[in-house]
Amino acid sequence: MGFLSKFGGFHGAGEGPNDISTEKYGMPAYSLYTELDPGDMHQKISVKDEQGKTLYWTKSSVIAIKGKTEMFDAGGTLVAKLEKKPISFHEEHYITMDDGQKITLSNELFHVFKDITNIKGLGWKLKGNVIGLNFTLFDENSEPIAVIGQKMISLHDRYSIDLYQPQHEKAVAAIVIQLQKMLTARRENKE
Numbered sequence: 620m621g622f623l624s625k626f627g628g629f630h631g632a633g634e635g636p637n638d639i640s641t642e643k644y645g646m647p648a649y650s651l652y653t654e655l656d657p658g659d660m661h662q663k664i665s666v667k668d669e670q671g672k673t674l675y676w677t678k679s680s681v682i683a684i685k686g687k688t689e690m691f692d693a694g695g696t697l698v699a700k701l702e703k704k705p706i707s708f709h710e711e712h713y714i715t716m717d718d719g720q721k722i723t724l725s726n727e728l729f730h731v732f733k734d735i736t737n738i739k740g741l742g743w744k745l746k747g748n749v750i751g752l753n754f755t756l757f758d759e760n761s762e763p764i765a766v767i768g769q770k771m772i773s774l775h776d777r778y779s780i781d782l783y784q785p786q787h788e789k790a791v792a793a794i795v796i797q798l799q800k801m802l803t804a805r806r807e808n809k810e
Contacts, residue, residue, distance in 0.1 A: 628640065628753040628766060628767070628768025628769070628779070630650070630768065630779050631652070631777075631779070632650070632652055632667075632669050632670075632671065633669070636650060636766070636779075636781045637766070637768060637779075637781070640755075640766040640781055643763075644755075644763045644766065644783060645783075647765075647766070647781035647782050647783050648782050648783060648784075648785045649668070649669065649782055649785065650669055650779055650780060650781050650782065651666055651667065651668060651674065651779075651780040651782065651788070651792065652666070652667050652668075652669075652777065652778065652779055652780070653665065653666050653667075653777065653778040653780070653792075653795060653796065653799070654667070654777050655777075655799070663676060663677055663678065663679075664676065664677045664796050664799065665677075666780075666792045666795075666796075672693070673693050674692065674693055674788075674792075675690055675691065675692055675693070675698065675789075675792050676690070676691055676693075677689065677690050677691070677701075677796060678691070679800075687700070687701070687702050688700075688701040688702075688796070688797075688800065689701070690792070690793055690796060696717075697717060698716070698717045698789050698793075699714055699715065699716050699717060699789065699793040700714070700715045701713070701714050701793060701796065701797050701800065702715075703800070703801075710724075710725060710726045710801055711723060711724070711725045712724045712725070712797050712800070712801055714790075714793045714794065714797055716789065716790060716793065717789075720740065720741075720790075721740050722738060722739070722740040722741055722790065722793070722794065723737075723738070723739040723740055724736055724737070724738055724739075724794065724797055724798065724801065725737050725739070726801075736798070736801075738756075738794065741759075741790070742758070742759035743756055743757060743758055743759065743764065744756070744757045744761070745757075753767065753768050753769055754766075754767055755767070756791060756794070758784065762783070762784070763783045763784075764782075764783055764784045764787050764791060765780050765781060765782050765783060765784070765787070765791045766780075766781040766783075767779070767780050767781075767795055768781075778795060778799070780792070780795060
């Protein structure tokens with residue numbers, strides 16, 4: 620684990636979870652890892668397990684204004700549709716899971732010192748540094764669902780996801796991918 624990654628929360632496969640997270644919440648059930656393929660025109664993101672096996676992957680529309688992404692499992696079955704509202708002050712993004720469950724991610728406005736992202740549809744809370752994608756997802760009972768950490772310097776936009784509630788694996792993967800896309804769009808709009 621690199622020096623900067625230790626403070627950011629990221630850890631690579633085989634390195635074990637971040638010390639700060641394990642002190643707070645104990646050992647996660649297992650970890651997942653996301654990686655953007657920078658050479659793919661559809662901005663493919665893969666979610667892999669500890670052994671490097673692809674569990675989920677995405678395909679996005681080439682036309683960025685549409686903001687549509689589909690998330691598939693390893694067998695090619697559609698598990699979630701991710702979309703962004705084309706024009707929105709709150710940067711609203713939508714996730715529709717394969718079971719019909721709808722999740723909305725939106726940013727609160729006028730927070731000078733921190734970025735606040737709300738998750739509607741699950742009763743979950745997001746705490747931490749959302750801009751840097753180093754945060755913790757909590758359920759409606761304030762129990763940790765997952766701790767997400769971003770690799771500080773990476774061409775492939777890499778993240779580690781320490782899952783504490785494995786039953787939410789698909790939803791957590793979809794939320795992390797959608798947040799990653801929100802931040803990518805924000806960076807592109809500033810350039």
